[in-house]
Amino acid sequence: MAILITALTVIGMIILLLMEMYDPLKIFIMAVAVFLLFGYVSIDEAVAGFSNKGVLSVAVLFIIAGTIEKSALFQKLTQFNNLEKQNFNPMKLFVTIVGLSAFLNNTPIVSLFIPITKKISRRTGISASKLLIPISYLSLLGGILTLIGTSTNLVVSGLMEEMGFEPLGFFELTKISLPSVCFGVLYIYLFHKRRLPDNSDALESSMKQTNEHFVRFIVKRESSIVGKSVQNANLRALAGVYLVEIERNGMQVFPVTPEEVIRKNDLLIFAGQTDQIDELKNIDHLVLESDYHFKTNYFNHDNTLLIEAVVTQPLGKPSLTIKELKFRKKYNAVIIGVIRNGERIQGKLGSIQPKMGDIFLMIAEKGTTGFLERDPALTIINSEERKVVEQGPKSIFPVIAFLGTIFFAVAFNLSILHTAVIAVAFLLVTNTLQIKEALGMIEYKTIILIATSFAIGKALMNTGTASFIADSLEPFIADLHPIPLMMLVYIITNLFTTVITNNAAAIIALPIVTEMISVTPYEVRPFLLVMAIAASSSFLSPYGYQTNTMVYGAGGYKYRDFVYFGYPLTIILMITSTLSAYFLFFN
Numbered sequence: 001m002a003i004l005i006t007a008l009t010v011i012g013m014i015i016l017l018l019m020e021m022y023d024p025l026k027i028f029i030m031a032v033a034v035f036l037l038f039g040y041v042s043i044d045e046a047v048a049g050f051s052n053k054g055v056l057s058v059a060v061l062f063i064i065a066g067t068i069e070k071s072a073l074f075q076k077l078t079q080f081n082n083l084e085k086q087n088f089n090p091m092k093l094f095v096t097i098v099g100l101s102a103f104l105n106n107t108p109i110v111s112l113f114i115p116i117t118k119k120i121s122r123r124t125g126i127s128a129s130k131l132l133i134p135i136s137y138l139s140l141l142g143g144i145l146t147l148i149g150t151s152t153n154l155v156v157s158g159l160m161e162e163m164g165f166e167p168l169g170f171f172e173l174t175k176i177s178l179p180s181v182c183f184g185v186l187y188i189y190l191f192h193k194r195r196l197p198d199n200s201d202a203l204e205s206s207m208k209q210t211n212e213h214f215v216r217f218i219v220k221r222e223s224s225i226v227g228k229s230v231q232n233a234n235l236r237a238l239a240g241v242y243l244v245e246i247e248r249n250g251m252q253v254f255p256v257t258p259e260e261v262i263r264k265n266d267l268l269i270f271a272g273q274t275d276q277i278d279e280l281k282n283i284d285h286l287v288l289e290s291d292y293h294f295k296t297n298y299f300n301h302d303n304t305l306l307i308e309a310v311v312t313q314p315l316g317k318p319s320l321t322i323k324e325l326k327f328r329k330k331y332n333a334v335i336i337g338v339i340r341n342g343e344r345i346q347g348k349l350g351s352i353q354p355k356m357g358d359i360f361l362m363i364a365e366k367g368t369t370g371f372l373e374r375d376p377a378l379t380i381i382n383s384e385e386r387k388v389v390e391q392g393p394k395s396i397f398p399v400i401a402f403l404g405t406i407f408f409a410v411a412f413n414l415s416i417l418h419t420a421v422i423a424v425a426f427l428l429v430t431n432t433l434q435i436k437e438a439l440g441m442i443e444y445k446t447i448i449l450i451a452t453s454f455a456i457g458k459a460l461m462n463t464g465t466a467s468f469i470a471d472s473l474e475p476f477i478a479d480l481h482p483i484p485l486m487m488l489v490y491i492i493t494n495l496f497t498t499v500i501t502n503n504a505a506a507i508i509a510l511p512i513v514t515e516m517i518s519v520t521p522y523e524v525r526p527f528l529l530v531m532a533i534a535a536s537s538s539f540l541s542p543y544g545y546q547t548n549t550m551v552y553g554a555g556g557y558k559y560r561d562f563v564y565f566g567y568p569l570t571i572i573l574m575i576t577s578t579l580s581a582y583f584l585f586f587n
Contacts, residue, residue: 029452175584241270
């Protein structure tokens with residue numbers, strides 16, 4: 001019965017994740033609650049993930065990576081000049097992304113390279129849709145090169161240590177993944193123009209819609225809305241336009257709350273589908289400023305800025321609208337447009353139900369983007385408010401801390417957590433980083449999600465579900481050659497990572513793989529290394545990995561574009577990683 005309940009809980013969890021009915025964290029917590037209720041995990045086992053070295057390493061590395069990403073060196077590495085068509089070399093871009101992703105969190109790297117890719121597209125004439133999926137896939141390839149390339153590697157290492165195995169070495173995965181990465185980069189270089197769609201027209205149309213004119217209305221003293229709140233004046237229930245800002249006596253009222261009272265001579269600024277202004281004209285003594293139009297760069301003044309952000313996780317239940325999410329109150333930002341699959345969504349903004357992959361065009365006050373940056377459900381892909389660490393002698397300190405983390409871990413065989421904590425202390429002592437800033441760099445939701453996943457893996461072990469699966473497969477795998485067996489491990493793990501998060505896929509697959517190999521005469525380590533690579537090789541779905549979701553809307557892609565371009569890459573990595581592991585461990 002325990003095996004049946006555990007299996008049904010895991011299957012139900014996967015179905016809910018596929019249906020995007022709830023936030024992934026909520027789904028994982030519900031699954032853990034079921035296991036606690038039936039006694040399949042103890043409370044100590046349910047929270048053990050929070051003290052796991054791999055999980056803690058991920059948290060500390062968020063701080064180091066966040067500091068590096070704001071450093072002058074990182075900004076220099078990501079500058080691409082000579083973008084004319086005749087001298088632009090895609091391979092330089094591809095190698096840069098792979099190299100950076102081998103050591104840094106790939107989500108902010110892709111976030112940074114999305115606007116760079118759009119710039120490349122404008123300067124060279126190459127459609128951005130030919131490059132955006134590649135930058136996501138290349139960041140995934142870079143992630144499998146080293147222990148710190150992706151959080152999944154650290155999580156697998158922490159789990160292995162917990163189960164009594166030696167943790168992963170810093171470059172242990174490199175021996176297996178390097179041929180895979182080389183062949184993967186070659187495939188992307190040779191086929192990105194042939195196998196990916198040219199969405200130039202759709203993306204250009206989207207850009208034009210993004211730059212729609214704002215309209216301004218002057219409130220005359222005789223108007224019936226003078227003295228009324230925005231809510232009571234029905235300015236919050238307009239179709240196609242949205243009240244963004246009020247100019248009053250040379251001052252800006254932003255964001256505009258429903259309680260804000262309209263005064264005579266106020267200048268009301270609306271954004272959205274500004275061709276639908278008839279409804280505003282019907283308000284008495286509300287006068288459209290004649291022949292006065294300006295574009296979104298108007299808002300890049302001293303107090304506000306324009307931001308693009310991708311929805312990378314469900315913001316709530318699928319049925320909730322932007323208005324019901326209370327977006328303005330939660331994020332202190334105003335949505336002025338929503339782009340889905342390269343096209344701007346028409347209709348009233350407040351009634352739109354956000355979906356993963358949507359791009360929000362927003363206006364926010366400068367200095368308040370932290371509300372957006374701290375929410376993993378939204379990833380900023382274009383903003384003027386990208387901070388760079390202090391120039392001068394201190395600008396080299398993040399680089400010293402980062403290189404020191406790697407050097408001491410490799411040279412003295414120390415854990416990444418050990419060296420990373422020392423590196424963060426160095427940044428704090430030198431005042432390169434402040435405590436509040438460091439804490440703000442940690443993606444707590446991601447950490448909690450990973451830590452919670454550990455309890456699910458533990459339930460698979462405690463209830464015998466993993467052993468049951470292994471025993472069921474024993475007649476087929478007991479005498480199987482290592483190569484097809486490793487391919488089977490790759491396929492199972494890759495199926496998991498296609499439908500759920502990569503970290504959860506590794507955590508669920510690891511006990512199953514361990515039990516599977518226990519019924520064979522082989523050592524388990526090479527199979528776990530292949531499993532780790534498979535967990536981070538999410539090339540078949542726009543939702544399998546956060547960076548895929550980020551480029552989904554930005555490139556105007558369809559689901560099938562990820563499958564069509566990704567399945568050869570998946571096969572390449574399965575074959576090359578399996579053969580590399582075989583020749584390394586079995587010969």
